[in-house]
Amino acid sequence: MSRRRFLGSTLAATGVAAGLSTVAGPRAGASPTARTYDAVVVGGGLSGLAAATTLRRSGASVVVLEARSRPGGRVHNISTPGLGATVDAGAEFIGPTQNHIAALTREHGIDTIRTYNRGDSLFWHSGTALRMPADVPLPLHPALAEAGPALLRATADSLAGFPVGQPWKHPDAQYLDSITWAQYVNRFARSDMARNMTSIAMSAALSVRPDEVSALYYLNYIASSGDENNPGTLVRLLSTDGGAQERMLVGGAARIPIMMAAALDERIVYNAAVRSIDTTAGHAVVHSDAGTFTGHKVVVAMSPAICDQIDFRPGLPAARRELQRGYRMGSVAKFSAVYKRPFWREKGMSGQVFGNGRPIDVTFESHTEGHHILMGFISADAMRRLDHAPMSQLARECVANFADYFGPDARDPLDYGVFKWDLEPWSRGGPVAVSSPRTLTRYGAALRASVGPIHWAGTETSDYWTGYMDGAVRSGKRAAGEVLAAL
Structure with missing residues (x-):
């Protein structure tokens, strides 16, 4: 079994974004090679990186094909346009029983801090704010x-x-x-x-x-x-304390996939959107924008809702096709406003809001590089309404919404960052x-x-913590175990 390292692309510094993030990413991979890998991994998010890392450590030859110019998938850091402050654009929190992602933070020396959860949170109902103790998960x-x-x-x-x-x-x-x-x-x-x-x-x-x-x-x-x-x-x-939102990663959650990708080095190829996977010969021939790669096995580490972007030859079984049609991505953007001081704490508030406010229905306090942040999610119908709105309109509505929740001090952020996941072509929400x-x-x-040599990963396929970073890591390890058992 050949163990030569693939001479592909190298990981460059991850770029930053203002508004809809554009990333100055690594170069695309080298020309296609005739070698056959033990496994080709499609997707360089946490699940794909976990699968590739597990395979590499077991001695298998592997290459990762990532459509974007960066690793991480739905785990992504951006920088605010004015201050250049790093904020989490995607997955951010970890908590108890999320043991696999916690192990990665320790492995890579990434510290965590507790999410601020003192004072009162707000339950917002049709313009009325109900204060409730922050440590109570339901009003x-x-x-x-x-x-x-x-x-x-x-x-x-x-x-x-x-x-x-x-x-x-x-x-x-x-x-x-x-x-x-x-x-x-x-x-x-x-x-x-x-x-x-x-x-x-x-x-x-x-x-x-x-x-x-x-x-x-x-x-x-x-x-x-x-x-x-x-x-x-x-x-x-x-919950926050004792729950899924208990802690945040210092420097942003994307530090984990960036470090994982750096450790994989030449085994990851960027700007390599996969267009088709041909398994008619019993192995996988993967055609991408960076060339054609062959593997005894292939791990598709993608949400089932977006697997239809790939042309599978022969076609997938009917049950798998119908499963993919039955899944859809949520509609969401993340808005982060940077403030000089945490004025909400002075009012005895945690910075957390839940309810039917618009356009932001959920908020948390966050931190970055000495700055205090109010972070909010724009979801479902509110997000679809603002999908193609000018960034200035979105920011204006979000800041006004923060002022509804936390008072007039919220109207003057130092800077803000936005990421619209609906418009990200390799996530679709x-x-x-x-x-x-x-x-x-x-x-x-x-x-x-x-399905033959095709194995499936992605946080949606996890047993525990589906939808979270921990679920992504779990799913990648499971898929890698299936591949190793079958080689």
Whole structure:
């Protein structure tokens, strides 16, 4: 088995962006070579990098083909246009039971800091702000008594013994996959405020409307927020302290894929969008913008919602094709405003908001290089409305929205950064792909099932922490294990 290193592209410094990020990236790879790799990995996000790293450390020959001019996929740092402050444009937080991404932070010497979670957070309902202790994941309010306890009880009942990563095996799978999340929660949330709270419990994580996603999908998403020894819970998924938003990475989460890619060195080729994968001969011939590469196996480390960008020859099985059609990316952008001081703390506020405000429905405090940041997500319909709006309009609306939440001091940021994931051609949205009703029960078994020499990775294919960085790393390691077992 040949172990020669592929003479491909080298990792250059990652560029920065103002508004919609443009990256001054590495050079494309060398000319196509006649060698056959043990595995070709399609996608240089966390899942693809984890797969390639695992394969390399096991002695397998591997090459990674990345469409962008940078590594990381949906994990990406940008710089604000004025100050040049580094902000997370994509995935940002890590928390308890996310053991695989935590191990990478230690391996690469990246420090973490706790997300600020003192004072009060805001629950926003149609122009009214309800203050609540920051350490309470769901609002404490009489009008929400019907929703909060019922939501926790209903999800706990549905999650008892949940087949994590295989939701189609749930005893009530057919029913839960026949309805949307909105239909699931509307059984006990009857007031507008209660429905707002149960909706944000889902949209805060997925950036879709509650009527756009299968109830079974989101229950699996909740069940996945743990590990082999700790069952997933809604509280862990939504919480800051003790939950998925507990910590941030100093210098930005993209430091991890940048360091992983640097360690792979010549084994990663940039500007190498894959156009087709031909497996008619029993191995994989991968045609990309940087040339043609051959592997005994291929790992497609991509969201199932965007795999249709690749022409598979022969065609994929019907179940896999229908699975991909049943998934869609959430619509989301991330807006970060940089301030001279954390004035919200002076008002006894955590910087966290959840609710139906527009265009930003969820906010957190963040930090970068000595600066204080209010970061907010623009999701679903609000994002689709602003997809092609001028950046000045988007920034104006977001800053005004921060002023609604935190007062007039929010109107004067020192700088801001924006990244519209909907317009990123190799992601088509974010933060994760979700499935429509009747997709998982009909076609879910095709999510990870290999097709000849093709193996599937990506955070959507993970059992635990699907949709998160930890899930991406888990999925890459699993796919690499499948390849090694089959070589």
